[in-house]
Amino acid sequence: MTHQSLPAGLHPETLAVRQAQPRSHWGEHCEALFMTSSFVQPDCATAAARFANPQEGFTYSRTGNPTVASFEERLAAMEGTECAVATSTGMSAILLVALTALKAGDHIVASQSMFGSTMRLLGTEMARFGIESTFVPQTDAQAWAAAIRPNTKLLFAETPTNPLTDLCDIQALADIAHHHGALLVVDNSFATPVLQRPVEFGADIVVHSGTKFLDGQGRIMIGAVCGTTALVDKVMGTFLRSGGLNAASYNAWTAMKGLETLALRVKAQSASALTLAAWLQDHPKVARVYYPGLQSHPQHALAMRQQNGMGGAVLAFDVVGQGAEQLRRNAFHVIDSTQVCSITANLGDVKTTIVHPPTTSHGRLTEEQRQAAGIQQGLIRISVGLEHLDDLKADLLRGLDSL
Numbered sequence: 001m002t003h004q005s006l007p008a009g010l011h012p013e014t015l016a017v018r019q020a021q022p023r024s025h026w027g028e029h030c031e032a033l034f035m036t037s038s039f040v041q042p043d044c045a046t047a048a049a050r051f052a053n054p055q056e057g058f059t060y061s062r063t064g065n066p067t068v069a070s071f072e073e074r075l076a077a078m079e080g081t082e083c084a085v086a087t088s089t090g091m092s093a094i095l096l097v098a099l100t101a102l103k104a105g106d107h108i109v110a111s112q113s114m115f116g117s118t119m120r121l122l123g124t125e126m127a128r129f130g131i132e133s134t135f136v137p138q139t140d141a142q143a144w145a146a147a148i149r150p151n152t153k154l155l156f157a158e159t160p161t162n163p164l165t166d167l168c169d170i171q172a173l174a175d176i177a178h179h180h181g182a183l184l185v186v187d188n189s190f191a192t193p194v195l196q197r198p199v200e201f202g203a204d205i206v207v208h209s210g211t212k213f214l215d216g217q218g219r220i221m222i223g224a225v226c227g228t229t230a231l232v233d234k235v236m237g238t239f240l241r242s243g244g245l246n247a248a249s250y251n252a253w254t255a256m257k258g259l260e261t262l263a264l265r266v267k268a269q270s271a272s273a274l275t276l277a278a279w280l281q282d283h284p285k286v287a288r289v290y291y292p293g294l295q296s297h298p299q300h301a302l303a304m305r306q307q308n309g310m311g312g313a314v315l316a317f318d319v320v321g322q323g324a325e326q327l328r329r330n331a332f333h334v335i336d337s338t339q340v341c342s343i344t345a346n347l348g349d350v351k352t353t354i355v356h357p358p359t360t361s362h363g364r365l366t367e368e369q370r371q372a373a374g375i376q377q378g379l380i381r382i383s384v385g386l387e388h389l390d391d392l393k394a395d396l397l398r399g400l401d402s403l
């Protein structure tokens with residue numbers, strides 16, 4: 001294999017298509033996909049050296065694969081971190097962080113309005129291993145600081161949140177975490193490195209559900225953890241390789257090709273989301289729109305500062321209605337009336353997706369948790385894709401105008 005050496009100081013858009021391109025003697029232009037479970041060793045001495053030190057060469061795809069390594073290197077370059085490790089899913093990336101950064105008796109502070117499975121994993125599931133957690137209001141840095149205990153080892157934030165697009169001030173949370181000797185982890189699945197690079201604001205670890213925007217075309221599941229070599233490669237990577245949380249090479253290849261068009265997609269989808277959000281805000285059957293790109297969003301200024309001047313591709317809105325029953329009926333009506341949008345809980349796709357979070361992505365939360373997170377029965381979440389905006393507006397009007 002030959003490795004093309006790149007000049008220093010390249011921009012993220014260039015790194016997205018040029019970083020990590022080992023080339024075999026065939027000279028392929030597109031990155032090769034190494035779909036193999038193991039690697040043949042030329043002789044016993046080489047095998048022994050490679051098994052003793054994975055840097056020497058590949059042996060078995062659970063412990064290392066060239067395609068997965070290229071995806072990791074490219075994503076790390078885009079996030080501005082020393083390294084990244086790829087996992088089977090976004091949830092296994094979060095599980096990996098929890099199982100390596102925490103032990104029984106430790107405590108996590110996390111936002112109370114994150115993706116449902118993340119809340120469940122860091123709350124209920126980790127409690128069985130003696131790890132305590134406190135969930136605090138996402139936007140209130142004082143509440144995060146007040147929740148810190150002597151045994152707090154990790155602050156976990158998702159910004160913007162799923163589904164209400166609440167932000168947190170990454171710099172403020174990093175200062176709080178570091179003041180107490182804790183790590184700040186940021187789930188960057190919604191923003192992607194195109195909108196924000198959390199380590200530039202002081203975060204220690206970035207996690208991804210690459211299933212979302214990194215792939216961007218709804219084909220595969222993958223996750224990643226990005227950070228320093230000492231922590232992410234040496235500590236977390238060691239656990240990942242033993243625990244078998246690794247990404248499949250086909251998935252890593254697909255996500256790596258997704259990275260090449262990430263900036264174009266995210267910028268176009270974000271621009272469409274802003275137009276759609278502003279349009280929804282004026283519709284009489286819409287009670288409230290949640291979108292960081294709108295001036296009406298309580299954290300608009302922070303979003304513009306922290307997210308490269310963009311609001312992202314995901315927005316949510318409440319339909320009008322009285323009481324939980326009618327609100328749910330109205331939200332179902334708007335969603336079920338669409339003919340273009342896909343009714344699915346995934347997001348970040350070039351195809352627009354629409355979903356009712358209280359009964360799907362956040363359906364396993366208790367009503368109390370949903371209320372604390374501000375998720376009402378009339379809520380609809382849209383991840384805006386690449387369709388023509390007039391078609392998306394017409395699709396939403398089918399249900400909104402007949403409410």
Ligand SMILES: Cc1ncc(COP(=O)(O)O)c(C=O)c1O
Pocket residue numbers: 089090091092115118158162187189190208209210211212221222223
């Ligand atoms: C913000 C966020 N983080 C993590 C995940 C989990 O990712 P995966 O489904 O790839 O396990 C999701 C899934 O929707 C998500 O929205």
